Amino acid sequence: MTAFTVSSMQNLPVGLRSVIGKHFADSRWKATCDYFNNLSERYRLTLCFHAQLKKRHSVFRLEEMDTEARGRIVCAMDELRSAFSRLRKQGVNHSTFLSWLSLSERRTLFMHAGLSEAEFNQPYWRIDDESCQWRDKVIKAINELVSLFNYAPEILTAVKPEDYLN
Incomplete structure (x- = not known):
């Protein structure tokens, strides 16, 4: 799984950038746009929160965003896709899974679950206790995000095809 931003693309040799631009950029760009644009x-x-963008960005189509916002969204998708991988979650209890998340990933999960800072600040290992009041919301949010990123394109790109030729 890979994510391309304008800065990562500019680090490629010109010849390779040209080949990618001619043969792969259109399909990768379309797949990334279709994926993002079809999200609820x-x-x-959730993605805008994780990317530290404003709420208003959530109403834009990916191709309508500026270069920086597109890059941040694609990086957020890639990071969350890795964090909420079906294989990563398999066979571990919920508190172990939460312990593997970075602070920002866990904060995004709790926001996605509709929970407040008060719940977020509680010890995450409480999720294994059946009496935990926020347990079901977090488990539901974990399952939603695992399912969501299961269908993400293999290669995500924030780079418009025409940018490869510049």
Whole structure:
């Protein structure tokens, strides 16, 4: 799984950049745009939150965003896709899974679950306790994000095809 931003693309040799631009950029760009543009507003809000963008960005189509916002969205998608991989979650209890998440990934998960800072600040290992009041919301949010990123394109790109030729 890979994510391309304008800065990562500019680090490629000119010849390789040209080949990617001619043969692969259109399909990768279309797949990334289709994936993002077809997400519900709730999922877009989650991605914008993780990318540290404003709520208003969630109503834009990916191709309507500026270069920086597109790059941040694609990096957020890639990071969350890795964090909420079906294989990563398999066979571990919920508290172990939460312990593997970075602070920003866990914060995004709790936001996606509709929880407050008060719940976020509680010890995450409480999720294994059946009496934990926020347990079901977090488990549901984990399953939603695992399912969501299961269908993400293998290669995500924030780079418009025409940018490869510049």
